[in-house]
Amino acid sequence: MGQAVIETQNLTKLYDQKAVVNNLSFTVDAGEIFGFLGPNGAGKSTTMKMLLGLVQPTSGTGKVAGHDIIHDVLEVRKACGVLPDPYGFYENQTAWQNLKFYCELYDIHGKELEEKVNKTLDKVGLHDAKHKKVHKFSKGMKQRLGVAQVIVHDPQVMMFDEPTAGIDPQGAEDFRNLMLEMKAKGKTIFLTSHVMPEVEAICDRIGIIVNGEMKICGNVDQLVEQFSRRQGYQLRLRVKEIDEPVVRNSISGITGISTVARNNGFYVINASEDVSEDVSRAVCRTGGLVTELDVYRPTLNEIFLEVTRPVAAVKE
Numbered sequence: 140m141g142q143a144v145i146e147t148q149n150l151t152k153l154y155d156q157k158a159v160v161n162n163l164s165f166t167v168d169a170g171e172i173f174g175f176l177g178p179n180g181a182g183k184s185t186t187m188k189m190l191l192g193l194v195q196p197t198s199g200t201g202k203v204a205g206h207d208i209i210h211d212v213l214e215v216r217k218a219c220g221v222l223p224d225p226y227g228f229y230e231n232q233t234a235w236q237n238l239k240f241y242c243e244l245y246d247i248h249g250k251e252l253e254e255k256v257n258k259t260l261d262k263v264g265l266h267d268a269k270h271k272k273v274h275k276f277s278k279g280m281k282q283r284l285g286v287a288q289v290i291v292h293d294p295q296v297m298m299f300d301e302p303t304a305g306i307d308p309q310g311a312e313d314f315r316n317l318m319l320e321m322k323a324k325g326k327t328i329f330l331t332s333h334v335m336p337e338v339e340a341i342c343d344r345i346g347i348i349v350n351g352e353m354k355i356c357g358n359v360d361q362l363v364e365q366f367s368r369r370q371g372y373q374l375r376l377r378v379k380e381i382d383e384p385v386v387r388n389s390i391s392g393i394t395g396i397s398t399v400a401r402n403n404g405f406y407v408i409n410a411s412e413d414v415s416e417d418v419s420r421a422v423c424r425t426g427g428l429v430t431e432l433d434v435y436r437p438t439l440n441e442i443f444l445e446v447t448r449p450v451a452a453v454k455e
């Protein structure tokens with residue numbers, strides 16, 4: 140484990156007596172990209188706002204870059220760059236002027252300011268629009284400017300609330316590369332997103348919250364493992380040399396196997412654990428040749444849907 144740059148303990152927020160963030164405890168280490176996922180209304184933005192001192196927690200504590208999120212709000216904000224949802228720009232000012240204003244808040248002036256603003260606008264693909272007023276920007280252009288606003292003052296911690304919502308595929312690809320570049324520089328990145336392949340591609344660890352509670356948290360492999368343990372494993376097997384009854388018979392005694400079906404020349408085996416080694420051995424023992432054997436790996440999207448699926452109401 141590295142050094143925790145974001146940490147919360149039992150962070151809770153009640154609105155109208157209802158917990159929208161409920162006893163949330165997690166850490167994000169230095170240099171990590173953490174994907175914070177959950178359905179609409181799960182409490183992601185509220186959590187991010189509490190981390191930044193924009194919303195007062197009802198109970199619980201947290202630290203960002205070593206600063207207390209309740210008592211050291213100014214220090215927390217100095218350490219962070221943030222893309223909130225919705226973003227707030229001076230619409231009547233240009234992209235350049237908006238970033239200039241932002242740099243000045245962080246005490247960056249003169250030549251350094253000019254260099255930083257120009258370089259950042261180039262990076263997010265707004266070079267040609269830098270002197271255009273923001274109210275004339277498209278949604279995706281505003282989103283790009285939001286990303287620029289996060290990185291322009293080179294903060295240690297970068298937080299993005301749905302950074303690629305409304306961004307075109309090239310912009311999304313640029314964003315992913317930018318995040319990996321920032322990670323390589325040692326930045327700590329916390330982002331919310333509904334774009335599962337993007338999260339799967341760039342995040343070191345992922346947390347999924349539902350109704351304000353963390354349901355699952357870990358790297359993608361750990362999530363897959365937890366999901367499979369809960370949902371069962373599915374193996375695909377292709378065998379030569381022996382016929383179906385022999386195959387079925389050879390694996391029939393293996394503990395954990397619940398069903399065996401045939402599909403497109405494959406045997407599809409459902410099991411409560413990863414029985415691939417047992418299956419391979421059993422088939423060989425009866426003279427079969429295993430030509431393919433793999434364990435199905437669920438996508439993050441499937442894991443998300445399963446974890447966030449509403450539990451069916453129990454009928455009295």
Ligand SMILES: Nc1ncnc2c1ncn2[C@@H]1O[C@H](COP(=O)(O)OP(=O)(O)OP(=O)(O)O)[C@@H](O)[C@H]1O
Binds near residue numbers: 155178181183184
């Ligand atoms: N200021 C507020 N007053 C009362 N309720 C609020 C307030 N802000 C948020 N909520 C409620 O808190 C819950 C969590 O909202 P939040 O914006 O944190 O969700 P989210 O996970 O960011 O969702 P989304 O994916 O739609 O952005 C929702 O039920 C929302 O209605």
Ligand SMILES: [Mg+2]
Binds near residue numbers: 184185224
């Ligand atoms: Mg939100």
